[in-house]
Amino acid sequence: MQPARGQHNVRCNELIATFAFKHGRFGNSSAWLRINDRRVFYVYDSYHVAPEDWAKVLKDSTDEAISSSFFVALWLNQNGGDLVRRTDSGVCVVHNVIHVIVLL
Amino acid sequence: MSGGAWPLRTYPTLFVLAFVAAFAPFACLGTEPSHDGSPRVHAFYYLWYGNPEVDGKYLHWDHEVLPHWAPATRAKFAHGHRHDVANGEIHSPFYPARGLYSSSDPQLLDSHMQELSQAGVGAIVLSWWGQASRDGTSDTQGVQTDHTIAHAIAAVERAGNMQWAVHMEPYPGRTAESVREDVNYLLHR
Numbered sequence: 207m208q209p210a211r212g213q214h215n216v217r218c219n220e221l222i223a224t225f226a227f228k229h230g231r232f233g234n235s236s237a238w239l240r241i242n243d244r245r246v247f248y249v250y251d252s253y254h255v256a257p258e259d260w261a262k263v264l265k266d267s268t269d270e271a272i273s274s275s276f277f278v279a280l281w282l283n284q285n286g287g288d289l290v291r292r293t294d295s296g297v298c299v300v301h302n303v304i305h306v307i308v309l310l
Numbered sequence: 311m312s313g314g315a316w317p318l319r320t321y322p323t324l325f326v327l328a329f330v331a332a333f334a335p336f337a338c339l340g341t342e343p344s345h346d347g348s349p350r351v352h353a354f355y356y357l358w359y360g361n362p363e364v365d366g367k368y369l370h371w372d373h374e375v376l377p378h379w380a381p382a383t384r385a386k387f388a389h390g391h392r393h394d395v396a397n398g399e400i401h402s403p404f405y406p407a408r409g410l411y412s413s414s415d416p417q418l419l420d421s422h423m424q425e426l427s428q429a430g431v432g433a434i435v436l437s438w439w440g441q442a443s444r445d446g447t448s449d450t451q452g453v454q455t456d457h458t459i460a461h462a463i464a465a466v467e468r469a470g471n472m473q474w475a476v477h478m479e480p481y482p483g484r485t486a487e488s489v490r491e492d493v494n495y496l497l498h499r
Binding site (some may be wrong): 240263 | 463467472474479484487490499
């Protein structure tokens with residue numbers, strides 16, 4: 207590809223973006239469970255990480271992988287719901303997160 | 311609640327979960343024709359069994375007897391010795407109908423997926439302990455789920471009527487940032 211003069215950096219950035227966001231075999235699997243068109247990840251023992259730390263990562267709309275994923279947190283103890291709510295409405299609104307497994 | 315970001319309201323019954331031991335025979339199933347699994351029923355599936363034919367040795371079937379978590383109970387029972395597979399003693403409350411299988415055996419995976427589908431399961435949640443390149447992501451038996459998960463995903467795809475998701479397990483040193491790396495890794499793998 208021959209970029210026009212002055213276009214070089216733009217072109218490079220486009221190419222980097224193209225390759226960086228190209229999904230592999232897993233990412234392209236049409237059988238990956240989706241909720242709201244986002245790939246689902248259950249996160250076991252998620253309460254070991256502070257809600258603020260989760261919020262910082264999970265609200266990052268510049269990360270295409272994160273913003274196209276749906277995370278299910280683990281609600282294990284009585285106060286787990288408080289933790290989930292703090293994540294949702296505390297430091298920031300986390301739009302693509304976080305909900306709850308009730309362990310049987 | 312801001313932004314309507316509370317999917318439990320949107321999906322009030324989504325999180326009806328079925329916990330299905332990978333080795334449990336569905337003896338209670340009738341012979342009625344099966345139907346496609348429901349997306350509301352998710353089964354958690356572990357990938358850590360191995361046998362000499364496929365893996366060169368037993369994995370997990372001969373796991374050592376773990377100590378009970380309560381000290382008083384722990385003191386009452388011997389622990390630490392390996393299960394004696396040759397004498398039919400395995401690390402499982404049930405003896406698997408398919409024998410001591412390997413989680414990396416495609417035919418075995420296909421037959422499990424068929425049973426899960428017939429039981430009404432719509433999504434298989436695959437236990438994954440992190441990227442193989444990280445320290446501490448193999449279990450005490452040497453099982454690396456970053457390798458075995460590829461077989462399971464392929465089996466779910468072959469089944470054709472179920473979906474899969476990742477169960478991100480808490481490997482040593484896991485942080486929100488390392489999970490970000492893991493999500494990117496899995497999508498691009």
